[in-house]
Amino acid sequence: MDTGTHIVMGIALGSMATLDPIVAQDPMLAEAILIGTLAGSQAPDLDTILKLKNNAKYIRNHRGITHSIPAVFLWPLLISGIIYYFYPEVNWLHLWMWTFIAVILHVFVDIFNAYGTQALRPFTKKWVALGLINTFDPFIFVMHIVGIAAVFAGTHPGYTFLLIYIILAGYYIVRFRQQLNIKEAVHKLIPDVEEIIIVPTIRYNEWHLAITAKKYFYVARAKYGKISILDTFEKCPVPNTPIIEAAKKDDNLSAFLSFSPVYHWEVNEYSNHYEVRFTDLRYRSKGYYPFVAVVQLDLDLNIVSSYTGWIFSEGKLRKKLELIPN
Incomplete structure (x- = not known):
């Protein structure tokens, strides 16, 4: 999910924690848990910082190890440990438990996007993507905002968000049924x-x-x-030609291939270079396919420039390729 939705989910879990009798009778613990659920709802996306390095690192690693099974256990220990240092009198077990729930929920809801996660690492690096919910779902976000507004208006925070999450569970079931109907229609067509x-x-x-x-x-x-x-x-298999094999050595194309499950490929030959392009077929937008990997090679098959990522016009793609050093 997007950052905004993860934030409001952290608030929702901090609110539902008030249903825990130990939390309900300790305002300081409730405060610590709210900090923990907010941090836990964001922590797995710390790998977003890789985008500052380059797109290849980001694509290959985003929602990877930080969303893995070991990370799901390590994040709550780290976060609750840091918070406990500043709140030494609170019940650490309950602080850890609610932070753990926040991390679990983050990874769980990301699985329902088309992007998915590598949530089953270290057992497999396969991307788990159920394609049920958009990265930003207006209904889910608005329901959280309604819940926050209701709490500010004086409703019980725990019961308010418990009701909202029951509604959202029903929403996921409805989306699942929609998806099944689409698959059935595709098989008929x-x-x-x-x-x-x-x-x-x-x-x-x-x-x-x-x-x-x-x-x-x-x-x-x-x-x-x-x-x-x-x-x-x-549907043409990617051939093992010298041009393709040389292009596959590029980090940008390698990252693209590690992530994209369905793509179209093409090789174009020009007077002084070759261009290898792979296009992800999942993200068509207004007649254009914005998620690509492009590698340019000279006639001796040396990589001259490359790019992978989201690009929404051919002109901008050309500028990206020119900016990458030889």
Whole structure:
């Protein structure tokens, strides 16, 4: 989820902690737990700082080790330990427990995005992405804001957010049923489907689809349950040519391939260089595919420049490639 939603979820958990009898009778513990749930709801995204280094590091590592099984246990220990240093008289076990719940909830809700997480590390580096909820879901965010407003108006914080989370659980069930209906409609439209990747959008009734069939990749849209095919790409395995193999040595392309499950590739030859481009098919926006990896090589197959990340025009992509040093 986005940073704003994780913040309001931290507030929600800090509020629900007041249902804990030990917390309810200790205002100082309640304060410490609110700090812990806010920190715990943000901690797994500390790897966002990698974006300051380069996109390749960010793409390869974001929602990776910081969302892993060991991290889920280490974050609460670290956060509660630091808070306990400043609040030595509070019940550390309950402080740790609610901080632990905040970290668990962060990783759990991220699994429902199309981006996903490597939540099963160290057992596997496979990305777990259920494609049920958009990174920013207006309904989820607004429900939290309603809850916060209700608490300020005088309602019981614990029961207020308990009710809201029951409603949100129902919302997830509704979204799951929507997704099942979309998959059923796709199978009726394209009988030889092998895989369907569903990307929820910010609009409740609109979803992006990347469909893998026996001979083709289909990019489609589901709107109010109706499936529309937008683009079709012939399904061609990436060849082991010298140009492709040389391009794969580039960090940007390597990071892209470690993350993207469905893509279109092409190799273009110019008078003085080659260009290898991989395009992620999950994120079509207004007729453009913004998530790409591009590698330019000279005629001797030396990497001249490269880029991976989100780019929304060909002109901006050219500028990015020019800015990368040879």
